Amino acid sequence: MLKISRLVLNGDHLLYFIGLGISEKGLSIEALEILRRVDTVFLELYTSIIPDFKLDWLENMLGRKIRVVDREDLEERGGEDILREAKVADVALLTPGDPFIATTHIVLRIEAERRNIKTRIIHSSSIITAAFSSCGLQVYKMGRIVTITIPEPKVGYRPITPYLVLKENLERGLHTLFLLEIRAESGEFLTIPKALELLEDMDRRVGEESIVDDNTLVVGLARVGTPNEYIAAGSLSELKDIEFGPPPYSLIIPGVLHPIEEEALTTLFDCKLEVIEGWRERVKSVLKNT
Amino acid sequence: MLKISRLVLNGDHLLYFIGLGISEKGLSIEALEILRRVDTVFLELYTSIIPDFKLDWLENMLGRKIRVVDREDLEERGGEDILREAKVADVALLTPGDPFIATTHIVLRIEAERRNIKTRIIHSSSIITAAFSSCGLQVYKMGRIVTITIPEPKVGYRPITPYLVLKENLERGLHTLFLLEIRAESGEFLTIPKALELLEDMDRRVGEESIVDDNTLVVGLARVGTPNEYIAAGSLSELKDIEFGPPPYSLIIPGVLHPIEEEALTTLFDCKLEVIEGWRERVKSVLKNT
Structure with a gap:
């Protein structure tokens, strides 16, 4: 009724x-x-x-x-x-x-x-703002968002879009948020280490000056907004060895960092200063004078 | 205790x-x-x-x-x-x-x-995702966000950053979300018509091929997420004559539109097809081949 x-x-x-x-x-x-x-x-x-x-x-x-x-x-x-x-x-x-x-x-x-x-x-909370909020990076410096999808080896289709979006964002000094695909129905999901591996592979295939390698600064985020949120910030090689627990996951590769953003990464997530400093130099070399 | x-x-x-x-x-x-x-x-x-x-x-x-x-x-x-x-x-x-x-x-x-x-x-809802959600534009095509500030004629400082961010986003085909400054303590705020005027003025001062003029496609958003939400989509000259009611406000200037995004603007907000078509041509001419 x-x-x-x-x-x-x-x-x-x-x-x-x-x-x-x-x-x-x-x-x-x-x-x-x-x-x-x-x-x-x-x-x-x-x-x-x-x-x-x-x-x-x-x-x-x-x-x-x-x-x-x-x-x-x-x-x-x-x-x-x-x-x-x-x-x-x-x-x-x-x-x-x-x-x-x-x-x-x-x-x-x-x-x-x-x-x-x-x-x-x-409306309600979204991973898009929450990812930035939770790790202390400024949402005003967010560049285009991109999803890294689960590979389909049988199809033979290996997209490089996530790498290209990252490069475009970095040329403007912007942060890139990567969402990692989840197929909720079948329970399949892309893990953070696997996504990092895929990004490295895309970088190699494009064959330009490398952006994604062992020394790239990465923020890995799991279960953002929940009581079991887990966030780690460090070099790509450090993050590949971390067990993040269950999904959902996302990744941020930062662009130009403000000193307060650097402080957030070191104070809140024990990110090593030398990783940040190395990344700072790398980003400088990618920046386009627009 | x-x-x-x-x-x-x-x-x-x-x-x-x-x-x-x-x-x-x-x-x-x-x-x-x-x-x-x-x-x-x-x-x-x-x-x-x-x-x-x-x-x-x-x-x-x-x-x-x-x-x-x-x-x-x-x-x-x-x-x-x-x-x-x-x-x-x-x-x-x-x-x-x-x-x-x-x-x-x-x-x-x-x-x-x-x-x-x-x-x-x-976490909770944020204007950043809600603005896109509410008007039917894809958040995956959001470029850098920028705030348009209340002018300070005495200081003589007239920033052109919002225009430059728009141009950079458009060159990549991305949507630009403009937040309009509010000074909650003093009750001052920038209205949508005033913000559009400021954007036009920035465009004129830069003196390149015009992006922001009477025919620019604009989405104006007031009180997003509230029961009194008001959204209008149309040409800049149409939006300048609309009374949006009380703040907060935001603006989106779209980049390349997907057919479903065009349908959202015409069906949900009666946006005129000729405004969209005109803008489509303009965006094409701004797009950079990257």
Whole structure:
């Protein structure tokens, strides 16, 4: 049965896109209020992993059942179930992080608005700002973001985009955030040491003056925003030997560092000063005078 | 009196940096739990504005008093009160958005860790991802972020950095997010029309082939993430005539648009196709072959 809300009285229904954030209890107070009020709650967990997130915890918190949707529901069937429901009732779709980082969801939003279903977004934390926040690097110096994907040796396709993005960012002195692919459905994920190896391999294949080698300054981040967050900063060869624990992971290769950013890396993560100093010289040689 | 918590029993205290997010009830469930448990809660609201956020609402929610700190406390006195308290008790500092977007707070975190006070960050929504999320543009195509500051005619200093950042981003086909300065203490803020005027003026002063003029495609965003969010997409001349209501504001000038991003702008915000088409040609001429 539909609740008689202001929205229903207006004859309009809302489809809410609600971010679950990056940690177990990352939902906002506003999101919680909406989730208790809407008629149906859908949830997808295939675009990313939220460590320790449990569906029953959320169902208990809300005092209601949640309908889990998978890639097929959203991408092949175009979220038709959600759209049909949203035509006659208030509906929420929960997604990891801040909504619309995955392109799938924006297609659903466009289709909803085409069908005269009003939409609203309830934001939450995202790895994109949290990665910088958590390791003390300035988000204002973030360059283009890029994902390193799980290699497909059978396909023989070995992309070098992550390396090219890094190089472009460094030429402008900017930090590069690498997201490491997770296939939540099959439980596959790229580890930090493996991603570093892939970056080194890309560097070698391009065959220019080396940017990614044993002495490159790297920040490795695991489970950012959770109580078990683990961050390490040091040379690439140091980071290759670290056991980061379970995913999700990300990496930052810094550009030009402000003295306070250098202090953050040495004080918060015991990064060695000589690694920073070596990297400072390397970045100088890559910088383009624009 | 101190509560006997696990942390106190270990002899360690924690200083939590907690993000308030970008809307009235943007705090996460985890943040709420921590705020109810710690010994003292500090809050600063001078680095940004959260529309409709009310201190008494939060105090009622938490069932406790909050100590408001200002710029002087944090920047001139280096947050000494907070650090002293955190040495003997569990303390939280609340800040707008996701913590550490403002550089002040990272200095405080470094100093805390130097004094052997452990720190933890509780993330929340940030305008940086929310701006892209809310208007349907891909965050993966975000270039460097830049703030447009309130002009100081007496000083005679008219920075052109925002224009230069835009140009660099466009040469790579990337979107540029401009944050518009707010001085929360004095209530001064830069409006979207004024910011557009400043960008046009910068463009003229640089005197190269024009990027910012009446036909530039612009997305103007006001109060992102709140129930009164207002977003408009169109030509610069169209946006100059729009009344966006109260702050905070931001602007995006898109780079190369994916067809789905174009659809988002036309479907969600009635952006005219000819404005998008004109801009597409202009961006092509700025793109550098890298």
